[in-house]
Amino acid sequence: MNLIQACIFDLDGVIVDTAVYHYQAWKRLANELGFDFTEEDNEKLKGVSRMASLDLILQWGGLTKTHAEKEVLATLKNTWYVDMIAKMTPAEVLPGAREFVESCKASGIKTALGSASKNSETILAKVGISHLFDVVIDGNKVSKPKPDPEVFLKGAEELHIAARNCVVFEDAIAGLEAAKNAGMLAVGIGSPKTLIQADLVVSGLDQMDSKKLIDLGLLIQ
Numbered sequence: 227m228n229l230i231q232a233c234i235f236d237l238d239g240v241i242v243d244t245a246v247y248h249y250q251a252w253k254r255l256a257n258e259l260g261f262d263f264t265e266e267d268n269e270k271l272k273g274v275s276r277m278a279s280l281d282l283i284l285q286w287g288g289l290t291k292t293h294a295e296k297e298v299l300a301t302l303k304n305t306w307y308v309d310m311i312a313k314m315t316p317a318e319v320l321p322g323a324r325e326f327v328e329s330c331k332a333s334g335i336k337t338a339l340g341s342a343s344k345n346s347e348t349i350l351a352k353v354g355i356s357h358l359f360d361v362v363i364d365g366n367k368v369s370k371p372k373p374d375p376e377v378f379l380k381g382a383e384e385l386h387i388a389a390r391n392c393v394v395f396e397d398a399i400a401g402l403e404a405a406k407n408a409g410m411l412a413v414g415i416g417s418p419k420t421l422i423q424a425d426l427v428v429s430g431l432d433q434m435d436s437k438k439l440i441d442l443g444l445l446i447q
């Protein structure tokens with residue numbers, strides 16, 4: 227019997243790779259402000275909210291801005307980012323993601339999205355997988371960023387599933403911490419060397435299957 231009753235998926239880095247578009251938009255903003263922004267810098271922004279990302283970038287560039295100026299800059303970056311995600315296609319769903327979420331649904335496991343992004347509904351629609359998620363919790367519905375567990379607890383609540391019966395799929399350390407803070411099981415998507423908080427680490431959802439999910443369920447006390 228599978229004790230896992232719900233799977234909650236992060237978006238960027240788990241279902242799609244929107245980090246490349248965030249990178250291009252933040253780089254353009256940093257360059258217009260007079261400094262550079264590298265792919266290494268971008269790695270540190272994975273799973274971090276838009277405003278918190280901007281704060282970090284301004285700090286790296288040695289700039290101080292007022293709240294109103296920051297609103298303008300964040301909106302500008304988002305305009306460029308939205309232009310890019312508007313061109314996304316179903317081919318951009320990461321390998322195995324669609325198949326694994328479909329297999330969860332087929333076995334009666336509830337599915338939710340748990341993302342920091344305020345653009346998640348647009349992205350899901352563009353890549354054609356909105357229908358695969360029973361519930362979508364994103365940056366528009368939560369006020370506390372990961373590692374706060376709010377996004378995942380809200381997902382479990384809307385699905386009417388106890389936190390202990392949920393498993394979260396995350397590529398960011400802060401996201402895995404949020405899952406653990408929520409009292410949920412956590413699967414890291416990436417490298418076991420960095421994602422040490424996870425109960426299981428796989429390189430992508432193409433490496434997940436129902437057997438691994440059942441084995442994870444056995445960890446529930």
Ligand code: B16
Nearest residue numbers: 237238272273276341342343344345
């Ligand atoms: P937006 P996730 C996160 O998505 C991204 O990893 C992060 O880079 C981004 O700043 C954040 O969403 C907010 O995105 O500007 O679209 O609201 O990994 O939580 O799915």
Ligand code: MG
Nearest residue numbers: 236238239397
């Ligand atoms: Mg992510």
